[in-house]
Amino acid sequence: MNLGLYMAQRLSAMVMVPLVFGHLGVMIYAIQGGLTTAEILERTMGSLWWFLFYGCFVVAVSIHSAIGMRVIVHEVLKLRGLALELVMWAFGISILFLGARAVMAVTML
Template identity: 40%
Template sequence: MVLAPCERHVAGIVCGGASGRHDYRDSGGLSSTEILQRTSGNYAMGVFYSVFTIAAAVHSSIGLRTVAFEVLGWRGASVNLILTVFFLMLCVTGISAVGGLVL
């Protein structure tokens, strides 16, 4: 929730030039090639999105653990193991996506 305005601001800078024009990328103004040209080599954005990716993975894992407990009644080490694997998968796929944008 705290990072959502930041994400919109970064998307506006990368895709629209100003935070108020963050929807520019959806209006047919930029192709995927142009977006990749703007993000390639921008390591500050890579760090930001890496932190955002890890925070999202932590948040979703904690939320799913709560759902598993409250709805399914699933407790114990098995749910922790499954959600740890889920967390690691989200981190790996998210960080690889960031790498694809920045590197």
């Protein structure tokens, strides 16, 4: 793996760590508070804060997972060069698209 990909994966991990702890904290709060799905959606709909929080999370996860999967696909399937790049770009963009749809579903009116 080249240095740029290595650094991008490490930086995305650094971004993800506080977001994971924040997400876990919110989940624990919601569960212990007995919030229903409707009550959670009432709090997240139209919120720029939650949109930015989970939007950053999705971007970081997309970068991190695509780079990690690139290494695994290279080792297991022996893909190289353009084929590897195309498969991993498709994977990363797919994860980004699916995550963005989920964020939009719970934060936008």
